[in-house]
Amino acid sequence: MAHSCSHFYSHQGILLKDHLKDVGELCARYVRNCVNEEKLIETARLIGKTHDFAKYTEFFQRHLHGEKVKGGLSTHSRLSALSSSWIVNRRLSDLFLSSAAFLCVDSHHGSLESFSKLHEIARFLDEPLIIHHQIKSIKKNLQAIKEELEELDLEDLLDFLNEPEKCINEIKDILSDSDPLLWDEESRWRNYYIVLLLYSSLVDADRKDAGKVYEVISIGRKYKDLSADLVKSYRKERFKGLCGPLVKLREEIFSLSEKNLEDIMNVPLLPKILTITAPTGSGKTILSFFTALRIREALSVNGERPRIIYSLPFINIIEQTYSVFNDILSSHFKNVTIDLLLKHHHLAFPEGKFQGEDVPLDKMLLLSDAWDSEVIVTTFEQLVRSIIGSRGTLLRKFHNLANSVIILDEVQAIPLEYWGLIQEILNKLTALFNVRIIMMTATRPIIFQGEFEVIPRHEEFFRKLDRFVIISHLDKEITPENVADFFFSNWDGKSSVLIVMNTIGASKIVYNRISNKYGEKAVRLGSINEKDGINGSSNLILAYLSTNIIPKERKRRINLIRELLREGKKVILVSTQVVEAGVDLDFDIAFRDVGPLDSIIQVAGRCNRNGRHTDKARIHVFRVVDSKGYPEAEKIYGKILPDITINIFKRRPIVKEQDILDVINNYYKKILNSCNVTSEYLNYIRNLAYNNLSNFSLIREEHKVSIFIEIDDEAARILERFRETLDNFASAEMHNLFKYKAELRKLRVHLEEYIVNSWPNQRVTSLNYITPETGIYYVPKSVLSAYYDGETGLLQDEKDYSGGYIW
Structure with a gap:
């Protein structure tokens, strides 16, 4: 040239x-x-x-x-x-x-x-x-x-x-x-x-x-008419004909909150930080969306139409919230396109139209990763790393946070050591960029205070409920085997049961002990494909959940368990913490290894959730140690939080639902007195040390390896397509690179449905990779039974659980 x-x-x-x-x-x-x-x-x-x-x-x-x-x-x-x-x-x-x-x-x-x-x-x-x-x-x-x-x-x-x-x-x-x-x-x-x-x-x-995005769509947002009346119409249709104490409570909370919001919308300056504090199952998700839409309506008078960003702590509960929002919007919009409602996290892939147009995959990713939508449902991790960090791929959506309404659901799930940091960055965000924050929880940490509580006299609603009682058995230590024995002696043989352990190893011991006890009398959920596979109302159904199970199967089991519980079936679910927050299941009785008090309350919220039973659900809490006498809870949460919980239960071994607010406030006060909730990351921010923030994450880093489980023919087909596309990408000309890169990302999302994570050990690292570039180990269908159990998932040696292989 x-x-x-x-x-x-x-x-x-x-x-x-x-x-x-x-x-x-x-x-x-x-x-x-x-x-x-x-x-x-x-x-x-x-x-x-x-x-x-x-x-x-x-x-x-x-x-x-x-x-x-x-x-x-x-x-x-x-x-x-x-x-x-x-x-x-x-x-x-x-x-x-x-x-x-x-x-x-x-x-x-x-x-x-x-x-x-x-x-x-x-x-x-x-x-x-x-x-x-x-x-x-x-x-x-x-x-x-x-x-x-x-x-x-x-x-x-x-x-x-x-x-x-x-x-x-x-x-x-x-x-x-x-x-x-x-x-x-x-x-x-x-x-x-x-x-x-x-x-x-x-x-x-x-x-x-x-990426030539604006060759296929117009520049700038096409504002949608999102009225808070959409939520009212949805509620009217959704809850029509329902009755019961919890339905009445939801109506009372919503009605009082609506009146309260009308008052606050008439003040000259809308509050920047609001809170919604209410018991589990009282309709906080729908109320928060209604609140955000009312704020949007009030600000639209001045020409503002803020995005609504709904963030949750865990990926596995996003689908439920997204589905509710989709149903609300579908009543008014013929097509809920991605520019209207977006589900966004690292395992999601946008599928649908944008501004009514079919947009190529590579361009759609450029739009969705920037949050160019009116309503976004995402994770805490995605939200916070748009503010704290250095990676361009995550920070590039920061400008779309300005003038938005951000909803933080289950805000107490933010790790304790970051409470002060998150409070600080959110306060500054509201001051500098006209952001509104709605924080909602059943157990609001006192550090997360707002200018305005949406639900007036919210304390009264906690005291009106009497769905469960938490019973402490923390005076002595027990092993996972003892937990199963404790269950046998405390189960009436009729109730549905939730047993939550802190580690995968402990949960498998409990599940296998219960499974061996009931033998052929029980149906195991991993061995049936549909609800029809369970015959007769007297059947005992055993189920297991943890991240040891591939995500696709976890979702199937949760949906199936929900159906079975609604039909009054006798389900015994042994699980880890994956079942705690946002999973809409309703059991009669629960058993939980000790942990942070808010986690125990989350489990309580999975029992008698809709107040169907006049008898209170009993939540039994105990202290589990492994074979060496080490507390299982400390492997996951450290020493401080379980110890504070144990001390609270020493003085109050029985806690009724009416007492929850008082108990949780006492718990958080003790945390603030016991812990330093400031963070070195605050200094990095003050010094504009972006590079030092590059590894920031709300998720504790664990040096695990990923394993692809070829459990069925669909898994094999996805893997074959992934390998083919990777080969095409490697040999593609420059103008096709973005297309293949987008296709790879889409296929990677499908791959994740079959991936579990494990601590590295000789058994796992002797496997081949699905491809050398990915570093993902491969369990082909031909050797599946040697590595993966249909009920409890990935097979591990006992020593691999000793370090607290969790969730």
Whole structure:
């Protein structure tokens, strides 16, 4: 290829000047939607217009056409970052925004670097020969580039090209003076979020424009008329003809809350943080959606139509909430498209139309991963890592959090050590970006306080209920075998039973002991495909649940158990914590190994849930140790939380439902007195140390390996398609890469339905991988019985459970 270029491209088939213009305008649009500050909006526009400036080099153009270019000369982020920082300083004379521009552009193809890295970069800016060679290359085509820069309103950059040494020295001084330690506390937080906003807007705009998303859909949101009356209509239809004490309680709570919300909507300033505190089964999910829609209606008077982001602690309970919202919206919208309602987490894949259009997979992912929808149902993990972190793939949806209503369901499930951190980031988010937060729980931690409680006199509703009683047996330690014996002596032979253990190892011991006792008298849920496989109402049904079972089978079992319980069948379910939060099951009696008090209350919420029985459900709590005498609870929760729970039960061995609120408030006070709930991550945020936040996660990291279980023909077909697509991806031409990448992600979601995780051991690591690239071990159907049990899942040696193989 000749050194002289007449046309410059950013990507295959996309003119560079068009890409820079479009990304600049998109960045400005995104930031304008978040803040009304012209200086920030203009910074975003300049960042977008210059983020690929170095693609004007002959080296990049040759690289784009498939030529090999040596020595890193085709790279473009560093020189583009210099041009971006320089022009922001030239136009706006703002040292912080100039530094932020450099950081965002320099990081836009990877992860966001820490502000402290700018000092290190500044020291060596005048040394790399690559930058000088790249500037010389651009100047070879200066006349053609000059015309494009003028068209982009970037003619200032001609000065940068003509006097590069002087301009780079100016940038060195700017970067060297960028020190968060010199800022006051308010500026630190604001600047942390401003960098996130600029970076998020750039990464999202760049990817969407490069992916040609706006060739198939229109730019900007198509606002939907989402009235709170949709919820009222749904409730009227859904609960028509139902009666009972809990139905009456739900109606009373909703009616009082509706009146309370009308009062608060009439005040000049809507509260930023609201809480919904009510007992389990009292309709909090529907009430929270109604509340969010009322806020949206109230703000629409001022032209605002906030997104509604509903976040939950666990992936396995998202489907239920998503289904409720889909039913509510379906009553008004003929097609609930993805731009209206999105289910988003790392194991979900968007399927359906967007703005009424069939959108290719790769483009649909660019839209869904940015949360370009009116209502999003997602996880705490996805939400929080959009605010705390450094990965562009997660942070790029940050700009869509602005002006939103965020619902946090089961907020107490956030790990204790992060309570202070999460409270702080949410408070700052509401202050800076006009976000509203709705926190809802049956056991609200006192650290998560709001400005306004949606349910008036909510304490009274706890005292009106009398569905269960928690009975402590914590005076002595017992083994998993003793738990089964305790169950035998306390079961009336008629009731449905839930037994929750803290570890997979303990749960399997209990299940197998019960299974051996009843032998052929019981039907085992893993061995039947449908409810019709259970004959006769007198049958005893044994079921097992934990993450030792593949996800596809877990879902099937939960749905089947729900049906059987509604029909009054005698179901005995042995489970780990997977059954605790958000799983709508209703048992007569429960047994649980000790743990955090809120977890025990979650189990209680799975008993006599709808108040069908006049007799209170009994929840028996005991303290289980393994064969070496080590407490099972401490393997999962550490020592502090179980100990606080045990001490509370020592003084109060029987807890009725009416007493729950008082007991849980006492529990959280003791936690705050016993624990330091601040976090080192707060210091990283204050110092804009984004790189130090890269590994942040609400989920405790466990060094487990993934194992694909080829349990049926469908699993085999999915694996075959995955392997074929991976081969196609490896040999694909550049213009097809995104298509195959999207297809791989879709297939990976299907693969996950057959994957369990295990601590590595010789038995597992001797298996082959499904493909070398994935690192996922493979149990083919031909050897299935040697590795996987149809009832309790993955087969493990006893020693593999000793470390607390959980959930």
